[in-house]
Amino acid sequence: MRKYKIFFINELKKKYIFFKFKKILKLLRIKVIIFIISELLLLIFFSYFASAFCEIYKNTQIAWLLDCINSFVMSIIIEILYSLVMSILYVYSLRKRNKLIYKIVTFLI
Numbered sequence: 647m648r649k650y651k652i653f654f655i656n657e658l659k660k661k662y663i664f665f666k667f668k669k670i671l672k673l674l675r676i677k678v679i680i681f682i683i684s685e686l687l688l689l690i691f692f693s694y695f696a697s698a699f700c701e702i703y704k705n706t707q708i709a710w711l712l713d714c715i716n717s718f719v720m721s722i723i724i725e726i727l728y729s730l731v732m733s734i735l736y737v738y739s740l741r742k743r744n745k746l747i748y749k750i751v752t753f754l755i
Contacts, residue, residue: 655663700707732755739747 732751735747735751739751
């Protein structure tokens with residue numbers, strides 16, 4: 647924009663843009679703080695729930711731990727396969743210039 651003389655912004659417009667930018671940053675900061683606090687509260691609640699569950703049902707701790715590890719590994723494998731298929735379809739659509747596949751892949755990503 648600095649190269650082209652068509653774009654001219656006076657001081658009033660600069661102040662307005664700066665004010666809007668400051669307002670957006672303030673709102674974003676508030677949202678991030680609320681998100682972090684809510685995540686910490688949920689983490690505390692679920693860790694308390696898990697420890698209470700393990701204390702009450704002592705015989706199921708190993709099975710519960712194995713199931714957690716199993717679901718974690720399965721979710722990672724599924725995410726990797728999904729990403730691999732989407733990237734293959736994306737590259738295919740770009741090489742073959744197929745707009746339909748490209749639109750579907752960009753929608754699914």
